[in-house]
Amino acid sequence: MASPLLDRLNPEQLAAVTLPHASALILAGAGSGKTRVLTTRIAWLLATGQVHPLGILAVTFTNKAAKEMLTRLAALTPVNLRGMWVGTFHGLCNRMLRAHHRAANLPQLFQILDTQDQLALIKRIYRDHNIDDERYPPRQLQWFIADSKEQGLRPNNVEAGDDLTRRQVEHYALYETACQREGVVDFAELLLRSYELLASQEAIRENYRRRFAHILVDEFQDTNILQYKWLRLLAGANTAMFAVGDDDQSIYAFRGANVANMQHFERDFATAERPVTLIKLEQNYRSHGTILDAANTLIKNNQLRLGKNLWTSEGAGEPVRAFVAPTDFDEARFIVDVVQGLAQDGLALDAIGILYRSNAQSRVLEHALFNAALPYRVYGGMRFFERAEVKHALAYLRLLATPEDDGAFLRVVNFPPRGIGARSLEQLQDSARSQGTTLWQAACGGAIAGKSGAAVASFVRLIEGMRAATASMSLSEAVEHANEASGLIAHYRQEKDGRERIENLEELVNAADAFLREADLAVDAPMLPSSDSTPATDPAVEGATDPLTAFLAHAALEAGDTQAAEGRPALQLMTVHSAKGLEFHTVFVTGLEEGLFPHENSLNEADGVEEERRLMYVAITRARRRLYLTQAQSRMLHGQTRFNIPSRFMAEIPRGLVEWLSQPRRRGLEVDRAEWGNSVAIGNSHGAPSRVSQKSAWHIGQSVKHSKFGVGVIIDAEGRGDDARVQVNFRDAGVKWLALEYAKLEPA
DNA sequence: AAATGTGGAATTTTT
DNA sequence: TTCCACATTT
Numbered sequence: 167m168a169s170p171l172l173d174r175l176n177p178e179q180l181a182a183v184t185l186p187h188a189s190a191l192i193l194a195g196a197g198s199g200k201t202r203v204l205t206t207r208i209a210w211l212l213a214t215g216q217v218h219p220l221g222i223l224a225v226t227f228t229n230k231a232a233k234e235m236l237t238r239l240a241a242l243t244p245v246n247l248r249g250m251w252v253g254t255f256h257g258l259c260n261r262m263l264r265a266h267h268r269a270a271n272l273p274q275l276f277q278i279l280d281t282q283d284q285l286a287l288i289k290r291i292y293r294d295h296n297i298d299d300e301r302y303p304p305r306q307l308q309w310f311i312a313d314s315k316e317q318g319l320r321p322n323n324v325e326a327g328d329d330l331t332r333r334q335v336e337h338y339a340l341y342e343t344a345c346q347r348e349g350v351v352d353f354a355e356l357l358l359r360s361y362e363l364l365a366s367q368e369a370i371r372e373n374y375r376r377r378f379a380h381i382l383v384d385e386f387q388d389t390n391i392l393q394y395k396w397l398r399l400l401a402g403a404n405t406a407m408f409a410v411g412d413d414d415q416s417i418y419a420f421r422g423a424n425v426a427n428m429q430h431f432e433r434d435f436a437t438a439e440r441p442v443t444l445i446k447l448e449q450n451y452r453s454h455g456t457i458l459d460a461a462n463t464l465i466k467n468n469q470l471r472l473g474k475n476l477w478t479s480e481g482a483g484e485p486v487r488a489f490v491a492p493t494d495f496d497e498a499r500f501i502v503d504v505v506q507g508l509a510q511d512g513l514a515l516d517a518i519g520i521l522y523r524s525n526a527q528s529r530v531l532e533h534a535l536f537n538a539a540l541p542y543r544v545y546g547g548m549r550f551f552e553r554a555e556v557k558h559a560l561a562y563l564r565l566l567a568t569p570e571d572d573g574a575f576l577r578v579v580n581f582p583p584r585g586i587g588a589r590s591l592e593q594l595q596d597s598a599r600s601q602g603t604t605l606w607q608a609a610c611g612g613a614i615a616g617k618s619g620a621a622v623a624s625f626v627r628l629i630e631g632m633r634a635a636t637a638s639m640s641l642s643e644a645v646e647h648a649n650e651a652s653g654l655i656a657h658y659r660q661e662k663d664g665r666e667r668i669e670n671l672e673e674l675v676n677a678a679d680a681f682l683r684e685a686d687l688a689v690d691a692p693m694l695p696s697s698d699s700t701p702a703t704d705p706a707v708e709g710a711t712d713p714l715t716a717f718l719a720h721a722a723l724e725a726g727d728t729q730a731a732e733g734r735p736a737l738q739l740m741t742v743h744s745a746k747g748l749e750f751h752t753v754f755v756t757g758l759e760e761g762l763f764p765h766e767n768s769l770n771e772a773d774g775v776e777e778e779r780r781l782m783y784v785a786i787t788r789a790r791r792r793l794y795l796t797q798a799q800s801r802m803l804h805g806q807t808r809f810n811i812p813s814r815f816m817a818e819i820p821r822g823l824v825e826w827l828s829q830p831r832r833r834g835l836e837v838d839r840a841e842w843g844n845s846v847a848i849g850n851s852h853g854a855p856s857r858v859s860q861k862s863a864w865h866i867g868q869s870v871k872h873s874k875f876g877v878g879v880i881i882d883a884e885g886r887g888d889d890a891r892v893q894v895n896f897r898d899a900g901v902k903w904l905a906l907e908y909a910k911l912e913p914a
Numbered sequence: 915a916a917a918t919g920t921g922g923a924a925t926t927t928t929t
Numbered sequence: 930t931t932c933c934a935c936a937t938t939t
Contacts, residue, residue, distance in 0.1 A: 226928085227928045228929080229928085230928080254929065255929075256928095256929045278929095280929085281929090353929050356929085357929090385928080417926075418926080418927075420925085420926065523926075524926070525925085525926085526924070526925085526931090529931090587915090723929065743925095743928090744926090744927085747928090765925050767925060768925080768926095777926095781926080802930075803924090803930085804924060916939085917938080917939075918936100918937080918939090919936080919938085920935085921933105921936100922934095923933090923934105924930095
């Protein structure tokens with residue numbers, strides 16, 4: 167079929183886009199045009215009249231990916247996409263549960279707990295039930311609950327072999343009861359509840375199965391067990407499942423992502439007459455050849471892969487640059503030097519990504535960049551909707567919708583301070599517990615006498631007044647009203663650091679406005695549905711919920727950016743995890759040291775190093791043109807200087823691809839005498855190799871090899887001549903003192 | 915209710 | 930070291 171839609175697709179992409187109505191697994195390597203294939207596939211299905219937009223379900227992991235898919239799709243097709251199910255797993259489950267809240271046994275206006283809210287709820291339950299938070303750390307329970315739910319397990323399904331698990335199951339059950347009473351659901355619950363709805367309600371399940379002729383899944387390697395089961399439930403005899411993923415980029419196993427889903431796909435989605443098609447997209451449109459060679463060679467060291475080799479029609483490009491710095495400080499300075507050179511050559515700063523394994527590494531880098539007056543942006547950290555003042559405002563709004571929400575109640579009952587102290591709260595909680603009611607009901611029931619009672623009563627009046635006042639307002643007007651009437655604005659005006667918080671509260675008003683415009687919800691819809699409103703019969707209908715509830719769900723499901731983008735272009739600093747999906751002209755992968763990258767904790771985890779290697783693979787494949795790999799021989803971590811040997815990943819990249827900007831190894835040094843003194847590696851700006859002034863045979867921070875103990879790093883030394891001894895931190899054998907005279911050490 | 919002190923932990927985190 | 934949560938002061 168001739169169509170501009172299919173122009174310039176390579177043969178594999180074309181095959182994927184125009185596959186017949188059957189399930190397929192698309193192994194899409196980094197930079198292989200995965201999103202393009204996904205969106206073009208949908209556009210092609212629509213253009214050829216094979217399916218109506220309502221017959222498509224496209225699911226992603228991030229809101230960003232979902233939004234991008236919609237935007238690109240809108241540019242590819244004239245078809246009106248309204249009502250099409252495109253979104254994140256959580257977003258789609260939310261949508262489904264709103265539509266069938268009764269069948270799912272949820273209140274129509276159920277609220278969504280983010281991880282913060284969830285932890286607060288757990289702590290509250292602990293207090294109510296006198297649970298020892300030392301023996302059962304709240305975070306551990308939080309993890310336990312999420313993990314259980316992601317395996318589809320309710321408290322009575324969890325196998326409790328040991329005492330600790332038995333207790334955790336009890337606490338999980340208490341948590342569930344509280345959630346149900348307050349009408350709140352956490353992230354994992356959205357999925358599990360939706361899964362159970364489909365599993366138990368045949369009519370609903372069949373309705374969706376008939377409807378979705380095509381289900382398309384992005385980043386399939388990141389699906390967890392429950393998401394996979396959810397997809398299987400949704401897929402009927404008539405459904406073509408189109409899963410796109412890359413097992414080599416699976417870096418979220420620690421959160422339950424299950425790469426095995428890719429292996430099972432063929433078995434589980436094949437039908438008698440329609441086998442599963444497997445297509446590999448291996449042509450890379452992002453990077454030069456050398457960078458791909460480095461990535462390919464590295465990832466070949468992994469055993470657990472489906473197998474794939476990226477190639478490009480572009481040239482080899484520049485070599486990979488490697489640099490070893492004596493300290494993390496020098497590593498940062500090297501990066502500053504190189505960046506300044508690149509900037510001088512005209513490279514935009516935002517085309518440069520500086521990646522690290524863990525967030526703690528950003529500090530030194532930031533420090534150096536700041537001193538050099540280089541603008542940078544750090545990804546990660548507090549997101550907009552997670553900020554305390556924003557959460558406070560949202561809590562007021564939540565109370566308007568669902569006063570049963572104890573979490574919201576507790577968050578703002580005395581914020582800004584209004585004389586409802588710990589004592590009054592305790593009374594309220596006692597009363598609520600003994601009556602089996604929520605705090606709001608206890609507050610309304612006048613559980614407290616005296617002055618505190620008056621304060622509580624006035625809080626109740628405040629909320630009710632706000633509800634009445636906002637009933638006829640637009641969403642953003644209501645948000646603004648909540649900001650003011652709650653006293654939040656006035657409160658922060660008095661605080662010396664309150665200006666930014668007030669700005670964020672004002673930004674929340676804008677966010678509400680923008681949300682309504684983007685979500686395309688009826689602008690003049692009432693703030694809250696009337697109590698007798700019936701649920702939408704057609705789950706496809708947008709705006710099945712009121713604007714406020716939709717906005718609150720949005721705030722929970724899309725936490726927003728970490729910080730507003732700055733005007734001028736800035737360097738991009740982030741963890742390797744958050745770099746997934748992005749690309750940069752130039753990439754620095756920093757901290758390539760054993761213990762850091764691969765992280766030491768990964769060594770004890772099953773297949774941990776393989777996941778670290780995939781992470782390294784992701785890091786390398788972010789680079790389009792230029793790649794720097796840097797390492798520090800010593801690094802300040804947790805308040806102490808640590809000496810690490812070079813990352814094994816450094817050695818897994820073919821030497822021929824690498825240009826060393828520092829001395830890679832010291833060979834053929836005199837080994838019969840130990841002389842101490844700091845050896846100084848002199849890094850210069852980008853380009854030319856630097857020299858190392860090296861007087862002594864051995865020095866602290868040096869990598870060495872021992873015939874029995876293996877590789878390690880010298881971390882301390884004493885004595886001279888025949889008495890010289892060094893302390894070596896071996897990778898596998900631990901820390902040992904060795905006499906140089908006897909121990910046959912070699913430079914490693 | 916703010917201010918100050920203390921102890922413990924410190925990969926990664928799309929929702 | 931540095932950050933955070935939590936407890937204790939003032």
